Amino acid sequence: MELTVSVRVPATGEQPPIRLRGHTLLCLQGFRGEGYSPGFVENLASVHRDLRDHPDRWVLVVDEPDDVCRACPHRGPGGCTLNGEDSEDVMRAQDRHVLERLGLQTGAKVRWRDILDRIGVSLSGEDLPGLCGACRWLPLGYCREGIGSLRGQEVISIQSSVFRRKPSTEGR
Numbered sequence: 001m002e003l004t005v006s007v008r009v010p011a012t013g014e015q016p017p018i019r020l021r022g023h024t025l026l027c028l029q030g031f032r033g034e035g036y037s038p039g040f041v042e043n044l045a046s047v048h049r050d051l052r053d054h055p056d057r058w059v060l061v062v063d064e065p066d067d068v069c070r071a072c073p074h075r076g077p078g079g080c081t082l083n084g085e086d087s088e089d090v091m092r093a094q095d096r097h098v099l100e101r102l103g104l105q106t107g108a109k110v111r112w113r114d115i116l117d118r119i120g121v122s123l124s125g126e127d128l129p130g131l132c133g134a135c136r137w138l139p140l141g142y143c144r145e146g147i148g149s150l151r152g153q154e155v156i157s158i159q160s161s162v163f164r165r166k167p168s169t170e171g172r
Helices: 022-030 038-053 087-102 112-122 125-132 142-151
Strands: 018-021 058-062 109-111 154-158 161-165
Touching: 018 022, 018 038, 022 038, 022 058, 022 087, 022 112, 022 125, 022 142, 058 112, 087 112, 087 125, 109 112, 112 142, 125 142
Parallel strands: 018 058
Antiparallel strands: 058 109, 154 161
């Protein structure tokens, strides 16, 4: 299946794109109001709500701490410190793997709805252990459920417009 990415020149006064790294694109699928600290949860909830309410919002794909990481208590001067001093290197490798699977590159500016389409077409819950490694949130199954809901929708792309409809239940 071929995906079409919407591209246009932003209007003056438009909000800047949300900066997200590869693995955060997947984390957002499983967000259920939990996190590393109250400030982190509040920030992630704000980003999640913005993207949910504005699927045409631009996302800038980055390979460094992103707009979600900005409130993380495990962010140090060199990036992630969650699992020790090599955490940022591990996160960057994870980001590259996710972006490769989604056919995205660092520096790409993509509409959130197009990222959702890519996730739904390119990944399933079974892919997460290989992508997310030892993530402490993986065993909860939230991301698997979120990605499963994306895959449960039939996506029809006509030129640059994307329409969603529930799959047919005939024959079940």
